Amino acid sequence: xxxxxxxxxxxxxxxxxxxxxxxxxxxxxxxxxxxxxxxxxxxxxxxxxxxxxxxxxxxxxxxxxxxxxxxxxxxxxxxxxxxxxxxxxxxxxxxxxxxxxxxxxxxxxxxxxxxxxxxxxxxxxxxxxxxxxxxxxxxxxxxxxxxxxxxxxxxxxxxxxxxxxxxxxxxxxxxxxxxxxxxxxxxxxxxxxxxxxxxxxxxxxxxxxxx
Numbered sequence: 564x565x566x567x568x569x570x571x572x573x574x575x576x577x578x579x580x581x582x583x584x585x586x587x588x589x590x591x592x593x594x595x596x597x598x599x600x601x602x603x604x605x606x607x608x609x610x611x612x613x614x615x616x617x618x619x620x621x622x623x624x625x626x627x628x629x630x631x632x633x634x635x636x637x638x639x640x641x642x643x644x645x646x647x648x649x650x651x652x653x654x655x656x657x658x659x660x661x662x663x664x665x666x667x668x669x670x671x672x673x674x675x676x677x678x679x680x681x682x683x684x685x686x687x688x689x690x691x692x693x694x695x696x697x698x699x700x701x702x703x704x705x706x707x708x709x710x711x712x713x714x715x716x717x718x719x720x721x722x723x724x725x726x727x728x729x730x731x732x733x734x735x736x737x738x739x740x741x742x743x744x745x746x747x748x749x750x751x752x753x754x755x756x757x758x759x760x761x762x763x764x765x766x767x768x769x770x771x772x773x774x
Contacts (some may be wrong), residue, residue: 565589565623569609575601577732577764578650580625582608591625594635594653595736595764600627615646624650634658641690648678651737655768665691677737726751729763746770 568591570584577598580591591610602608610625611632624646626632631653638649652661655676664672665688673684726747733743746767753766 565612565614567609567611568623568625569607572602572604572606572608575604576728577760578654578735580610582610582625589623591623592650593625593627594631594650595655595732595761595768596631596653596657597625597627598761599765613646622646631658634661637691637694638687640694641687643683643686648737651678652676654736662695664688665695668692677742725760725763728760729767732760732764733767743767 568582568584568589570582570589572580573583573588574581575598577595578592580593580601582589582591591612593610597610610627611629612626613624613632613635615622615624624635626635635646635649635653638644638652639646644652652673656664656672660672663669668688670681670684670688673679673687674681679687729747729750730740730743733746734740738746747763749770750763750766753770754762
């Protein structure tokens with residue numbers, strides 16, 4: 564199993580990454596909480612990974628720290644929750660808030676996530692409450708956007724490209740195209756000019772999950 568990658572960050576198109584490790588390019592899928600912590604392109608990055616082998620594909624999922632990977636691995640043990648839905652959940656809510664929602668049996672917070680209906684939310688609470696009973700919310704550090712990266716080497720993209728990339732990311736995370744377009748438009752109004760695709764995605768997810 565591939566448990567960790569360290570290499571040069573070549574591409575990042577949420578939720579997908581391309582990392583060069585000694586000349587081998589690894590395609591990795593990551594949650595938005597991990598994306599917010601990535602350095603600029605061309606910089607070194609270290610991710611903790613989870614390798615999934617299916618009949619039709621081999622998929623590698625990457626996480627900024629062991630805690631998020633642990634939560635991902637716990638999620639995919641829940642009946643009816645696969646890697647894609649687990650990644651969507653970790654993109655729409657922080658690890659702290661998710662653990663808190665499970666402990667507080669807050670189904671309302673969970674059903675706002677795409678792909679999580681009332682029955683799935685109830686199942687998550689029932690099955691994960693036991694799995695997380697020995698973990699406190701403090702065990703999961705809040706995910707913060709790291710400042711790693713030199714603004715002088717940031718890749719400039721037109722606003723339309725940022726918008727398209729952000730919409731594509733939301734659709735890949737399970738939101739309907741109409742929802743994604745509306746959410747990104749609202750995020751642009753809230754952020755004003757100059758927001759990156761990650762900024763747009765973060766603002767959109769925040770508004771959809773809390774709204």
